[in-house]
Amino acid sequence: DIQMTQSPSSLSAAVGDRVTITCRASQGISNSLAWFQQKPGKAPKSLIYAAISLQSGVPSRFSGSGSGTDFTLTISSLQPEDFATYYCQQYNSYPPTFGPGTKVDVK
């Protein structure tokens, strides 16, 4: 199975900050990488697919980059509703696997 790692595991940020989260795959996954946002007690929400493409309705302050093994999720200007946990997921190889998550909380 492909192992997904994320860094940092948590970070503290203020509204307006630029936030960057890194996801790494244990082997190359091309651009088959998705990002999800999850708030406490809620279902995951799809943000990005194919490493760089925004799901419909997702604000443009979210962006993704990378291919192969190294990927990044960037929030250009953190908003109050963005405090949450973020997960990456690879869908290049079976079985699909998720990263352990990065919690973004208030500084």
Add this chain to the structure above:
Amino acid sequence: EVQLVESGGGLVQPGGSLRLSCTASRITFSSYAMSWVRQAPGKGLEWVSGISGSGDSTYYADSVKGRFTISRDKSKNTVYLQMNSLRAEDTAVYYCAKDWYSSCYYLFDYWGQGTLVTVSS
């Protein structure tokens, strides 16, 4: 917008069984593969099982293979997860997730709200 509603969770003893349901609305149900993904308390996400849009192909994580069975009923727009021989480590919130394609590609765009399964004596 697509809506997925899970049900069927609850408290069950180790070794017991439970059947989860996920009913979809506002989609052409048979056009999309579906998966179950679980999240143990305070933990991350784990894919559990997937089924193609036709229902002809099913897939399971090693951790549940031989104990869980996924199926779907297109007349009811519902996907099921039959869980047998439940263990404490199966305790989790179970989410159903819609795939982008009719075959299992594991690119999820919509998720249900989840249903909690607790395995305990």
